[in-house]
Amino acid sequence: MTDRPAIRRSPVKPCDCNLARSFELIGDRWTLLILRSAMYGVRRFDDFQAELDVPRSVLSARLAALVDAGIMERREYREEGQRARIEYPLTKMGAELGLPFFAMTAWGDKWLAEGEPAFGLRSRTSGRKLKVALVDERxxxxxxxxxxxxVRDEVWPPEEPAQPRRRSG
Amino acid sequence: MTDRPAIRRSPVKPCDCNLARSFELIGDRWTLLILRSAMYGVRRFDDFQAELDVPRSVLSARLAALVDAGIMERREYREEGQRARIEYPLTKMGAELGLPFFAMTAWGDKWLAEGEPAFGLRSRTSGRKLKVALVDERxxxxxxxxxxxxVRDEVWPPEEPAQPRRRSG
DNA sequence: CCTATTAGGTCCATATTTTGGACTTAGACT
DNA sequence: AGTCTAAGTCCAAAATATGGACCTAATAGG
Known part of the structure; x- marks a missing residue:
């Protein structure tokens, strides 16, 4: 395990990497927590604020950034007999964070859990529990x-010739 | 879409949520980028530093936190004919972040991509492309x-009776 | 032996963000 | 006219991040 050659750079530079770009956008504690609540259906400024106890100015800035990125939408709506309010629903783009978030939840359930996991996914039709997995095209x-x-049609890390060598370039 | 009842709180409080706990641990820009590089095989302090251009003091603190959390390991090793060095490989716990990270990468490829995605997963035996998906127990x-x-054996959000109602409590 | 270089950090002054709280604005109700 | 609520804004103080210099141990070269 120690005798592999050292890998000194990622094959995908951070600035060309969609994973790094995603982190740029949503990889910050409050943003992630806001999105977590949003996944569960929370939509209103004061509800996010009360649930997360996030400073109002931070919440304001984060929501604006999420709207700007196309992950949430800022929308005025009116419940019957009520005045107009603002809500921040997830867009399709935002809703599709569900899969990575659920994968992350499963990781947390496995490695950080205290007690039974409170949350899971289930098939509506079969009632079976669901999990995130790698599947092929079929x-x-x-x-x-x-x-x-x-990486760019090459296997990573590069497969090594049978005998070890000192340096490759 | 606007006439559903407002959800004012998540069914899982942030402090009881393994997703929130995960974010607590790794949900910060530098930590996520460090882990991204680590997934690709980068292991050494100066390599992380050079690749990410992260301040050395921040890198030092983040690596220490990751080691403390059990996501990385700090290990001395010696290449043949070289002096002892330090490396930070991912533990099993850390390596299992691969799935959520790959799900996140796929999201970024879909919504943030500029050009073709550089990175993918493939079956070694069949050569087919792989993707992250929800599957049932079978x-x-x-x-x-x-x-x-x-959530705790209840469907979320609570299913509504057929006719809309003003308030439930 | 003396000096340079490299890896893996630490230390510190400055710059930027976060935080918590007070304040604002607008509509609806009493 | 006064009150309440939702959705923010504004500000001073505290916490963090940043960039750079510095440190230490081990090896390599002369």
Whole structure:
């Protein structure tokens, strides 16, 4: 495990990486917590504020950034017999964060849990529990050992010739 | 879409939520970027520093926190004919962030991409492209419309009676 | 032996963000 | 006219981040 060659740079520079770009956008504590609440259906400024105890000025700035990024929408609405209010629903783009968030939840359930996980996903029709997994194009699940990274059509890390060598360039 | 009842609180309080706990641990820009590089195999202090251009003091603090959390390990090693060095490999706990990270990458590829995604996963044996998906216990993929949230054995959000009502309490 | 270099950090003064609280604005109700 | 609520804004104080210089141990070269 120690005798592999050292990898000194990622094959995808942070500035060209969509993962890094995502983190740029939503990778900050309050933003992530706001999105967590939003996934559960929370939509209003004061509700986010009360639930998370986030400073109002921070919440204001984060919501504006999320709207700007297209992850949430700022929308006026009126309940019957009520005055107009503002709500911040997730857009399609935002709702699709559900999958990474659920994968993250499963990780937390496994490694950080205190007690039973409170939350899960289920098939409406079959009633079976659901989980996040890697599947191939046909929907067939694959084993972790069978998974290979590919960067610009090359396998990563580069496969080594049988005998070790000192330096490659 | 606007006439659903307002959800004013998440069903899982942030402090009892393993997703929120995960964010507590790794939900910060530098930490996420460090982990991104680590997934690709970067292990050494100066390599993280050079790749990310992160201030050395911040890197030092973040690595210490990750080691403390059990996500990375701080380890001395010695390459043949070289002096001892320090490396920070991912632990099993850390490596299992791969799935949420890959789900996040796919989200970024879809919504933030400039050009073709540089990175993907593939089956070593079949050569087929892989993706993250929700599957049931038997490994059968499910459709998004078939997915239901469950919180402490209750469906979320609570299913409504057929006719709309003003207030529930 | 003396000096330079590298890896893996620490330390510190300055710059930026966050925080918590007070304040504002507008509509609806009493 | 006064009160309440939702959705913010504004500000001073506190906490963090930043960039750079500095430190230490081990090895390499002369």
């Amino acid at each position: 929907g067939k699940p694959v084993k972790p050992q069978d998974v290979q990274y590919v | 490994g059968k993929p499910v459709k998004p419309q078939d997915v239901q949230y469950v």
